[in-house]
Amino acid sequence: MTKPRFGIWVPVYGPWGARHHPDEPSQPSYSRSLEIVRQAEALDFEVALLAQHMINPMNNEFDQLETWSASAALAQATHRIEIMGAVKPFFFHPAVLAKMALGIDAISNGRFSINLISGWYLTEMEQAGLEIRAHQDRYRFSREWIQIVKALWNRESVTFDGEWFHLKELRLLPGPIAKPRPPVYLGGESEPARALAADEADVFLINGRPVELIREIVADLVRRPRRQPDPLRFGMAAFVIARPTEREAQDEFDHLSRLAQPDDYRKLMTGVDPDVAMFKTFATAPRGVGTNGGTSARLVGDYDTVARRVLEFIDAGIETFLLQFQPFEREMRVFADQIMPRVADLRRTGTAANSTVTLEAPTSAA
Numbered sequence: 133m134t135k136p137r138f139g140i141w142v143p144v145y146g147p148w149g150a151r152h153h154p155d156e157p158s159q160p161s162y163s164r165s166l167e168i169v170r171q172a173e174a175l176d177f178e179v180a181l182l183a184q185h186m187i188n189p190m191n192n193e194f195d196q197l198e199t200w201s202a203s204a205a206l207a208q209a210t211h212r213i214e215i216m217g218a219v220k221p222f223f224f225h226p227a228v229l230a231k232m233a234l235g236i237d238a239i240s241n242g243r244f245s246i247n248l249i250s251g252w253y254l255t256e257m258e259q260a261g262l263e264i265r266a267h268q269d270r271y272r273f274s275r276e277w278i279q280i281v282k283a284l285w286n287r288e289s290v291t292f293d294g295e296w297f298h299l300k301e302l303r304l305l306p307g308p309i310a311k312p313r314p315p316v317y318l319g320g321e322s323e324p325a326r327a328l329a330a331d332e333a334d335v336f337l338i339n340g341r342p343v344e345l346i347r348e349i350v351a352d353l354v355r356r357p358r359r360q361p362d363p364l365r366f367g368m369a370a371f372v373i374a375r376p377t378e379r380e381a382q383d384e385f386d387h388l389s390r391l392a393q394p395d396d397y398r399k400l401m402t403g404v405d406p407d408v409a410m411f412k413t414f415a416t417a418p419r420g421v422g423t424n425g426g427t428s429a430r431l432v433g434d435y436d437t438v439a440r441r442v443l444e445f446i447d448a449g450i451e452t453f454l455l456q457f458q459p460f461e462r463e464m465r466v467f468a469d470q471i472m473p474r475v476a477d478l479r480r481t482g483t484a485a486n487s488t489v490t491l492e493a494p495t496s497a498a
Contacts, residue, residue: 135479136442137452138472139179139214140172140464141369141424144197145188148371148422149458150391156459159195162202168460169206173213175468180206181247181454184218186256190395200232207240215240216317218247221273222262226280226297231304233314234285242309246281247317247337250274250325271324278316278332285313317367330356330364335452340370340425343444350449367452368445370429371422374438374466381433388421388458422456431455439474446479 141148142165147156157164169180182203188194203217217236219229236244250270251257257264265273276294283290287307292299308314318325318333329336330353338349350366358364373388375381420427429445431438442453457463 134446134449134451136446136450136475137178138176138467139181139216139452139454140168140177140460141454141456142168142180142182142197142202143460144182144199144202145185145190146194147458147460148426148456149388150421151190151395153388153391153458155462160197161195162197162205165197165202166206166209168464169210169213169215171461172464173210175465176472177213177464177468179214179216179245179452179454181216182206182218183247184220184223184249185253186223186260189253189255192255200236203244204236204239207236207244210240210243212243214243214245216245216247218249220249220251221277222251222257222265222270226277227284227299227302227304230281230284233281234304234306234308237308237310237314238306242311244310245315245317247319248274248278248333249319250328267322268324271320271322271328275328275332278328282313282316282332326353326356329353331359333364334360334362335365335367337367337369337452337454338425338450340368340422340427340429340431342428342430343441343448346445346450347448354449365451366449367454368429368450369424369454369456370431371420371426371456371458372438372463372467372471373421373427373432374435374463374471376434378434378437381438385421385427385432392421421458424456426456435470435474439471439478442471442475443478446475 144160144165146158146160147153151158172180182199184199185196188196199217203215207215215236233244233246254264273296276296280290280292280297280299284302284304285308287303287305289301289303290299291301315334316332317335317337318329319337320326320329321339336353338346346368353364373381373384375384431441433441455467457467
């Protein structure tokens with residue numbers, strides 16, 4: 133069975149649950165992100181994802197942390213955790229981005245990766261005066277873009293004459309510390325996203341949903357031919373609520389749901405490309421609390437239940453879990469103290485995913 137990698141979504145545009153939670157700041161900042169990522173590293177989380185937006189998609193009046201400058205700073209301020217910077221290719225020429233990524237790769241001593249996002253939030257592109265492309269065109273653009281970036285990371289002298297980009301004997305030195313290069317994660321729900329992931333990605337990131345739907349997606353991608361030498365790996369986003377009892381977990385879910393009711397996401401919805409598959413998926417598997425699938429992955433319950441469900445996702449092919457919590461620091465520690473050991477014990481003993489494991493609960497997780 134695959135060894136899981138647990139990671140976090142850094143709250144770069146505010147809380148992942150209710151914006152007005154009394155125990156969590158509502159606006160993002162670099163200092164808060166630094167504190168969270170350092171705590172995550174100390175708790176043995178292995179990945180920290182920084183999503184990318186130019187303006188806050190929940191409400192343009194809210195603050196939004198800039199991903200790439202923050203990624204560089206976090207790379208310097210940490211020692212073991214992988215820093216994953218999301219990138220929308222329309223914001224950067226591929227040669228410029230490739231060079232920036234090599235710089236952060238060097239700062240981190242090979243701990244940097246990128247998450248390629250082909251863009252669904254049209255408002256920021258409209259306000260910035262960037263060209264608006266149709267859904268299919270965005271993925272064709274992304275394909276050309278990532279091929280250039282990867283070629284430049286391979287220390288090749290790159291000459292490229294494509295639909296959007298034209299390079300002549302460009303070579304970037306020094307090359308990457310990461311071997312053979314920084315990993316490429318790719319997210320998306322549509323057929324063009326899946327096709328691009330099969331051809332160019334190292335890891336395909338899936339929005340959280342019930343495990344039976346995850347199995348279908350993994351099976352579809354595994355069947356596809358690969359242009360890369362290594363098999364495609366899989367990650368999933370999820371919002372976690374873990375408590376000593378099922379009743380307490382459900383009460384917390386209800387509490388967060390009530391707190392989130394006043395949040396105004398209408399501005400977000402008006403900026404969504406109607407062809408984006410992600411929001412069509414959410415209509416069939418409601419996210420509940422959190423973003424990118426949120427609690428629809430059903431990682432809500434008592435400690436043993438959540439651990440068993442994590443194991444089910446591992447069995448389905450998920451390697452990397454990118455997790456959201458609220459309040460972030462407290463609930464991240466609960467996951468590290470209570471869920472990680474249970475998952476490790478289930479894997480070590482070969483216990484079936486539908487069995488029960490009971491561990492002594494540390495007082496810090498109360």
